[in-house]
Amino acid sequence: MQAPAIELREASARIGARPPRAVWSGVQxxxxxxxxxxxxxxxxxxxxxxxxxxxxxxxxxxxxxxxxGGPAGAANREIGYLPQRHGFDSTxxxxxxxxxxxGLDGSRWGVALDISGAVRRRSRERVREAIELVGASAxxxxxxxxxxxxxxxxxxxxxxxxxxxxxxxxxxxxxxLDLPNQAAVTALVQxxxxxxxxxxxxxxxxxxxxxxxxxxxxxxxxxxxxxGAVEDVITGSKLSxxxxxxxEVLRARDGRLVVVGQPEAPHVHGHRHD
Amino acid sequence: MANPTLSWNLVHDVHELLxxxxxxxxxxxxxxxxxxxxxxxWYMVLRRQSFAGHTIAVMSFxxxxxxxxxGVPGAVGYYLTCGIAALAIGREGGAGRRGxxxxxxxxxxxxxxxxxxxxxFLSLYSGVLEQLETLLFGTFLGIDRNQVLTLLLVAIVVLxxxxxxxxxxxxxxxxxxxxxxxxxxxxxxxxxxxxxxGLAVAATSQITGALLVFALLVAPPAAAQxxxxxxxxxxxxxxxxxxxxxxLALGISYFSIYPLGFFVTSLGFxxxxxxxxxxxxxxxxxxxxxxxxxxxxxxxxxxVAA
Numbered sequence: 001m002q003a004p005a006i007e008l009r010e011a012s013a014r015i016g017a018r019p020p021r022a023v024w025s026g027v028q029x030x031x032x033x034x035x036x037x038x039x040x041x042x043x044x045x046x047x048x049x050x051x052x053x054x055x056x057x058x059x060x061x062x063x064x065x066x067x068x069g070g071p072a073g074a075a076n077r078e079i080g081y082l083p084q085r086h087g088f089d090s091t092x093x094x095x096x097x098x099x100x101x102x103g104l105d106g107s108r109w110g111v112a113l114d115i116s117g118a119v120r121r122r123s124r125e126r127v128r129e130a131i132e133l134v135g136a137s138a139x140x141x142x143x144x145x146x147x148x149x150x151x152x153x154x155x156x157x158x159x160x161x162x163x164x165x166x167x168x169x170x171x172x173x174x175x176x177l178d179l180p181n182q183a184a185v186t187a188l189v190q191x192x193x194x195x196x197x198x199x200x201x202x203x204x205x206x207x208x209x210x211x212x213x214x215x216x217x218x219x220x221x222x223x224x225x226x227x228g229a230v231e232d233v234i235t236g237s238k239l240s241x242x243x244x245x246x247x248e249v250l251r252a253r254d255g256r257l258v259v260v261g262q263p264e265a266p267h268v269h270g271h272r273h274d
Numbered sequence: 275m276a277n278p279t280l281s282w283n284l285v286h287d288v289h290e291l292l293x294x295x296x297x298x299x300x301x302x303x304x305x306x307x308x309x310x311x312x313x314x315x316w317y318m319v320l321r322r323q324s325f326a327g328h329t330i331a332v333m334s335f336x337x338x339x340x341x342x343x344x345g346v347p348g349a350v351g352y353y354l355t356c357g358i359a360a361l362a363i364g365r366e367g368g369a370g371r372r373g374x375x376x377x378x379x380x381x382x383x384x385x386x387x388x389x390x391x392x393x394x395f396l397s398l399y400s401g402v403l404e405q406l407e408t409l410l411f412g413t414f415l416g417i418d419r420n421q422v423l424t425l426l427l428v429a430i431v432v433l434x435x436x437x438x439x440x441x442x443x444x445x446x447x448x449x450x451x452x453x454x455x456x457x458x459x460x461x462x463x464x465x466x467x468x469x470x471x472g473l474a475v476a477a478t479s480q481i482t483g484a485l486l487v488f489a490l491l492v493a494p495p496a497a498a499q500x501x502x503x504x505x506x507x508x509x510x511x512x513x514x515x516x517x518x519x520x521x522l523a524l525g526i527s528y529f530s531i532y533p534l535g536f537f538v539t540s541l542g543f544x545x546x547x548x549x550x551x552x553x554x555x556x557x558x559x560x561x562x563x564x565x566x567x568x569x570x571x572x573x574x575x576x577x578v579a580a
Contacts, residue, residue: 083451093499106445
């Protein structure tokens with residue numbers, strides 16, 4: 001078995017200042033290269049916080065977060081990250097390719113001495129490949145604001161992919177997409193996960209569009225996390241234990257899962273950015 | 275000065291423009307200011323910080339009035355208050371959209387206080403009334419060599435700083451969370467950009483006046499961004515339009531009795547309007563084209579031959 005890409009040991013996260021609120025604690029997780037893992041849980045259960053902890057933006061005392069064999073935050077160049085967001089301003093005067101390009105060299109300071117233009121050609125080639133990989137070539141040259149939600153999402157995934165990351169973390173990439181687009185984007189992510197041997201963490205609200213593609217799920221609830229195969233984790237007994245109330249999981253004839261009775265965690269939106 | 279007359283002979287007109295040292299100074303200062311405003315304004319418009327820019331500009335008014343009252347050179351007052359305004363706005367704001375909306379309330383308060391202070395200083399100074407108009411609406415008369423050199427220095431500082439942070443600043447402006455994850459110091463860049471903006475505004479408003487500096491900072495970049503979604507060409511176009519506006523305004527106001535600020539503003543507005551109309555027409559054409567072939571990939575020059 002290969003070395004894990006992400007490993008959390010006894011990790012705990014708190015957010016907010018006075019008073020800090022524990023989001024989850026004692027979390028043990030392992031994600032291996034080439035694995036497609038969904039992060040599930042209700043609002044405020046700490047899904048986005050988990051991604052931020054892996055990026056080293058949230059501390060996790062006393063536990064540790066190991067990413068690609070080092071401490072969290074040390075290998076962020078190897079992580080493609082797509083934060084949760086709500087679409088781009090329709091008047092934003094920038095094209096899809098420009099955004100993808102910024103994913104490649106947006107954190108570089110100053111100007112590169114590039115007299116022969118070799119660096120520029122290589123960058124352009126890499127950007128073109130990433131855009132082709134997500135199937136966005138037809139509209140990558142158009143202003144971002146003119147694109148549909150699904151088209152924007154593909155451009156953003158291309159941005160996250162352009163540095164050939166070893167870990168891909170997508171925060172609710174299926175939000176605001178219609179069902180065919182949800183399926184298309186998920187299939188795309190799975191294909192990248194398999195062909196490039198990338199460890200994928202995908203945060204989602206609903207597990208059902210992901211069911212045919214997933215290797216594992218991480219379920220966050222009640223301040224704890226549960227990891228495993230879908231059929232092992234999303235069961236009435238497991239979720240009841242996690243939430244501490246009676247939960248029922250129904251399986252529809254087409255295989256879709258319906259979770260009944262889960263309480264919504266307290267909302268923390270007001271404090272999240274303080 | 276003899277009354278300048280405009281003739282149909284353009285060579286003669288330009289010759290007449292350059293006959294006086296004050297006009298040469300004005301043209302040099304105007305050129306420096308236009309290049310700087312074109313670049314800094316481009317980032318400001320992209321970052322949706324026009325309101326912050328406007329407030330910093332308004333703050334140059336109490337700065338200049340206060341400097342006159344204290345008996346120090348006007349430039350000192352400009353740089354001081356614009357810098358303070360930039361710091362105050364930067365302290366209030368945070369990263370991302372939420373930070374920016376909180377910013378806007380703080381900015382409004384700073385702006386009103388600044389205007390009030392300016393008028394107080396001016397009435398305490400009890401100088402000539404004409405100065406008020408100059409402070410608010412600018413003048414191109416009486417720019418001396420030292421001012422031109424100071425402007426040049428400020429412009430070099432501002433432009434070098436922007437070249438160094440240009441790319442991370444662009445990423446942080448468009449996508450603060452990705453920038454943060456990639457180790458870009460987003461908060462420091464927010465602050466740094468406001469300081470750069472403060473410097474540029476202080477320099478520019480000495481020529482265009484406190485109220486109209488905005489025309490040069492906003493109109494050319496907004497027009498450029500409406501005309502093209504490509505960052506590089508858009509930035510260059512922004513500078514070209516700012517230069518065009520500045521030179522034309524200086525030329526016209528030399529031959530006219532009306533203030534420079536009026537022409538800078540009107541020309542800026544004209545450029546912006548034309549660009550918006552062009553942009554709208556193009557967007558409609560694209561939409562109609564997309565409607566016809568359904569799939570919608572009729573970009574003029576696709577990089578990829580898919």
